[in-house]
Amino acid sequence: MDDTSSLPTQPKKQKAQSLEDILLQLGPITNVSYQPFKCESSQPAQALLPASFPRNPHPFDYFSLFFTHDLFQTITTNTNRYASIQQLYVAQERAREWTTLLIEELYVFIGAIIYMGVHEEPDIEMYWNTDFNKGPLHSISSHISICRFQQIKRYCHISCPESDERKGYHLPSNKVWWYKLEPLASSIQASSQRYYSPSSEVSIDELMVRCFGRYKSLFLFSYPATPLIILDLYIHIRCQISR
Amino acid sequence: MPNKPIKQGYKIYGIADHGYIYNWIWSSREKGLQDMVLHPALTNTGCLVRNLALSLPRRYLTIYLDNYFTSIPLFSELRACNFGAVGTTRPHKQFPSALTELKTRFATKLEWNALFAVVVQDTLCLAWQDNNIVLGLSNIHTVDKAEDFREKARRRPAKTSTNGRIIRKVFGDDYIKDLQIPCFIDDYNQYMGGVDLANQFREAYETHKPTLRTWWPLFYWLIDVACINAYRLYRLSIVSGRPLTHLQFRTELYCKLLSYSEKAKLQSLRVGLGGKRVFNPDLLHLHYWKKRPKQGTCAWCSYQLKCAKLLNKGLKGTAKRSVTGCSFCDVPLCREGECWTRYHANDVSY
Numbered sequence: 001m002d003d004t005s006s007l008p009t010q011p012k013k014q015k016a017q018s019l020e021d022i023l024l025q026l027g028p029i030t031n032v033s034y035q036p037f038k039c040e041s042s043q044p045a046q047a048l049l050p051a052s053f054p055r056n057p058h059p060f061d062y063f064s065l066f067f068t069h070d071l072f073q074t075i076t077t078n079t080n081r082y083a084s085i086q087q088l089y090v091a092q093e094r095a096r097e098w099t100t101l102l103i104e105e106l107y108v109f110i111g112a113i114i115y116m117g118v119h120e121e122p123d124i125e126m127y128w129n130t131d132f133n134k135g136p137l138h139s140i141s142s143h144i145s146i147c148r149f150q151q152i153k154r155y156c157h158i159s160c161p162e163s164d165e166r167k168g169y170h171l172p173s174n175k176v177w178w179y180k181l182e183p184l185a186s187s188i189q190a191s192s193q194r195y196y197s198p199s200s201e202v203s204i205d206e207l208m209v210r211c212f213g214r215y216k217s218l219f220l221f222s223y224p225a226t227p228l229i230i231l232d233l234y235i236h237i238r239c240q241i242s243r
Numbered sequence: 244m245p246n247k248p249i250k251q252g253y254k255i256y257g258i259a260d261h262g263y264i265y266n267w268i269w270s271s272r273e274k275g276l277q278d279m280v281l282h283p284a285l286t287n288t289g290c291l292v293r294n295l296a297l298s299l300p301r302r303y304l305t306i307y308l309d310n311y312f313t314s315i316p317l318f319s320e321l322r323a324c325n326f327g328a329v330g331t332t333r334p335h336k337q338f339p340s341a342l343t344e345l346k347t348r349f350a351t352k353l354e355w356n357a358l359f360a361v362v363v364q365d366t367l368c369l370a371w372q373d374n375n376i377v378l379g380l381s382n383i384h385t386v387d388k389a390e391d392f393r394e395k396a397r398r399r400p401a402k403t404s405t406n407g408r409i410i411r412k413v414f415g416d417d418y419i420k421d422l423q424i425p426c427f428i429d430d431y432n433q434y435m436g437g438v439d440l441a442n443q444f445r446e447a448y449e450t451h452k453p454t455l456r457t458w459w460p461l462f463y464w465l466i467d468v469a470c471i472n473a474y475r476l477y478r479l480s481i482v483s484g485r486p487l488t489h490l491q492f493r494t495e496l497y498c499k500l501l502s503y504s505e506k507a508k509l510q511s512l513r514v515g516l517g518g519k520r521v522f523n524p525d526l527l528h529l530h531y532w533k534k535r536p537k538q539g540t541c542a543w544c545s546y547q548l549k550c551a552k553l554l555n556k557g558l559k560g561t562a563k564r565s566v567t568g569c570s571f572c573d574v575p576l577c578r579e580g581e582c583w584t585r586y587h588a589n590d591v592s593y
Contacts, residue, residue, distance in 0.1 A: 019349045022341045023359075030387045032360040034367050037382045039327040040303040045260055047479040057480075059492050060499040062473035067466075100514065104507035111500025113466060118493050143504035158462070175278055177271050180458040181465065188465055189266060192472055197300060198260040201434040203307040204295055207267065209253040209464045 045199040066191045067110070069103075071184055075158050076103045082157035096151060108144050109152045115140055124150075158184045253461060258295040258306075262440035263475040264468050266298045282320065289317040296326050305329060305383055307435045318366040318380050327383040329431055332368075334378065339368055346376040355409045358425055360386045371428055374400055374410065384427045392423045444471045444489060470496065508553055516546055516586075530571045530587065532578075538566050539575030543582040 054061055079101050087098060112127075119138065121127055127138045128146040140149075159182050164170065169179040178185060256276075257267040268291055269277045276287060279294045292312050306321065308330035315337040321328045334343040339361040345353070350372075357372040369379040369386070385391055399414040414420050474492050487495065544562035568575035569583070576582045 019352055022344055022349075025341055026359045026361065029358050029360060032362065032367075032386055034360075034362050034385050034387075035365075036367070036385050037322050037327050038303075039305050039383055040301075045263070045479060047476045049476070049480055057477075058499060059473065059477060059487070059496040062477050063469060063496055065476070066469035066472060099511070102507055102510050102514070104503045104510055107500050107503035108507055110466065111497045111503070113463070114470065114493060114497040114500065117467075118490065118497065140501070143501045178269050178458070178461060181461055184465060185461075188469055192263075192265055192468070193298065193300070195476060196260075196263055196265060196472070198263075198265055198304065201305050201307060201430075202258055202260045202265065202299065203435050204256065204258050204292055204312060205309055205435075206311065207255045207257045207264070207464075209255060209460050 040200055042200045046197040048195050048197055050195070065195055066188050068187070068191075071187055072103050072106050074183065075156070076101050076106050078157045078160050079106075079152070079155050082161045083155040085161060086155065096147065098151065098155070101152060101155075105144070105148070105152065109149065109156075112140050112144055112149060158182070253464075255464075256291055256295065258298070259440070261475065262444050263472055266295055268295060284316050285320060286314065286317075288312055289314060289320070292317055293320060293324065296321060296324065299326075302326065305434070307431060309435065310378075313380050315364050315366050315368070315380065318382055319364045322365060322382050329381045329383060329427065329434075330379065331431065332378050332380050337363060338378070339363055342368055342370040342378060345370050346378055350376045351409070353409075355413050356422070356424065358386060369425070369427060371425060372409070373428075377428065379427060379431070381427050384425075384430075386425065386427075391426050393426050393429050394421050395424050395429055396420070397422045397424070444474070505553070509550060512546060512549055512553070516542065530569050532567055533570035535566055535568050535575055538564050539568065541565050541577045541582055542568075542574040543576060543586040 050065075053065075083098050083101070115138075116124075116127065121136075121138075125146065126135055128141045129135045129137060130141060157180075159180055164179060167179075168174065169176060176182075254270045255267050256270060258265045268279065276291060279290060281287075281290050282293055285293060288311070292306075292308065296306055302325035305327035306329075308328060310331045310333045313328075313330040313332040314335055318328050332338065334346065342359060342361060345359065353372045353376070355372055359370045361368045365382070367381045367384060367386070369377075369381065371377045371379065396419050399418050399420070400410055413422065470493060473496075474489055477492060478486055540562045541564065548560070548562050563577050565575045565577050567578050569587075572586075574586070576586055
């Protein structure tokens with residue numbers, strides 16, 4: 001113990017003070033007088049619901065405070081716009097026919113996404129399983145077909161694809177990198193502040209959103225590495241055995 | 244950061260209260276923080292905290308921060324903006340060196356619950372011995388009075404804990420013991436969880452599917468934020484009765500959203516009805532009866548049948564067939580009845 005600790009502490013000791021010196025310098029805790037900042041007395045958080053809010057609300061009513069009908073309308077319009085652009089430019093011979101997205105279909109689509117969060121399955125196709133001998137049955141399949149779900153997911157666009165290009169958002173100089181989520185993001189942000197009065201204690205922290213993007217090198221490199229090493233070892237051992 | 248559960252992803256800085264996400268600021272590894280008001284005395288992280296704090300609806304609140312954000316200049320600036328602030332901290336330039344030395348060199352030498360404090364730039368800097376030395380900053384606490392300590396049930400650390408030796412002496416044979424700890428650390432433990440709570444809510448029923456497009460995770464995140472905030476509002480505004488749990492809340496929510504599928508199918512039937520659907524008086528001359536070369540099913544009758552089938556009304560029968568129809572819309576329609584008028588009056592907004 002002494003041998004190991006003496007090495008790093010030796011050079012420090014010449015310039016640094018000993019524990020006693022520091023304790024003496026700090027003095028007893030009762031001597032530290034401080035004039036604290038006077039905060040408001042503790043208050044609970046409050047919900048500031050709009051006057052038009054229904055008397056007996058359903059969870060959906062709370063949800064639609066954030067995802068308003070207008071936002072659904074915007075996403076529907078922009079999805080249709082994007083889909084029509086894609087149909088024009090990307091000529092696919094065997095592409096599925098796109099029928100105009102209806103706002104009700106978008107409601108179902110978002111509902112399906114929330115459903116998938118509650119009932120997790122490893123593969124998206126398992127939600128449309130219809131044979132109970134092969135796995136659990138999910139109720140999504142009676143509401144939306146898998147083709148339509150995938151099609152909406154493919155063409156779903158929140159921001160207007162044309163005005164994005166006009167504003168030059170796709171250029172590398174753009175600082176608003178979350179432009180694809182506008183106006184949804186700023187609208188939810190504004191609603192979050194409008195309908196809530198915080199309590200006396202709030203906290204600031206980081207929120208991590210999990211994402212394995214393609215450009216992040218870590219996953220691209222570590223994945224193929226493992227099987228190769230194992231294969232290599234295997235061949236090596238086999239060679240030695242055969243010898 | 245090696246101990247992070249999520250190693251890759253987008254980082255968003257948020258201000259939260261009991262799991263409700265009040266506001267957030269975007270951040271990207273490549274592009275850095277989003278544009279915001281900068282303050283000359285503060286670092287970028289400090290400006291971020293200041294901006295988030297100023298977005299709050301009123302002053303004189305207490306903000307709890309973790310050691311990623313805290314610094315002494317930030318705390319004095321927050322005080323100038325009329326905000327209380329509490330947080331753990333890392334040793335930094337302005338932090339008193341005596342307290343830093345305690346952490347780096349004498350962490351094993353001090354007794355449990357030893358507390359030291361220095362005032363710098365109108366901010367209270369603290370060092371408290373727990374399992375290890377905890378460095379903290381506060382501008383709402385004091386340490387020189389008896390009421391600055393609070394009795395709290397603490398749990399004995401495991402035998403393998405780094406500094407377990409010191410603490411186990413205090414606990415003796417008890418697993419849980421009521422001990423006097425500083426209010427500072429108690430408050431911090433109690434209120435810091437605002438964002439963590441939000442993260443926990445989200446992780447419980449996260450709507451995450453692997454995607455290739457970079458903005459999809461953020462879209463999922465936004466859906467989750469909307470769900471969580473809706474749930475928090477629900478819990479706050481419910482007055483009587485037993486509130487739904489988070490899971491029940493989400494279940495009711497997706498049931499309602501999925502039930503739109505009936506409307507969607509009806510709507511798509513209406514859209515599929517086709518035709519030109521121009522039937523205002525000026526354009527009346529465009530539509531006229533015509534004998535069609537082949538007999539066909541009346542468009543309106545078959546539409547009605549399909550709708551009834553969808554709504555499970557149990558209507559049976561086949562749609563009428565007709566040789567006549569509208570020349571402009573190019574559909575067969577019944578000669579008798581109201582099929583002609585109904586079909587043309589059917590105006591679809593899409």
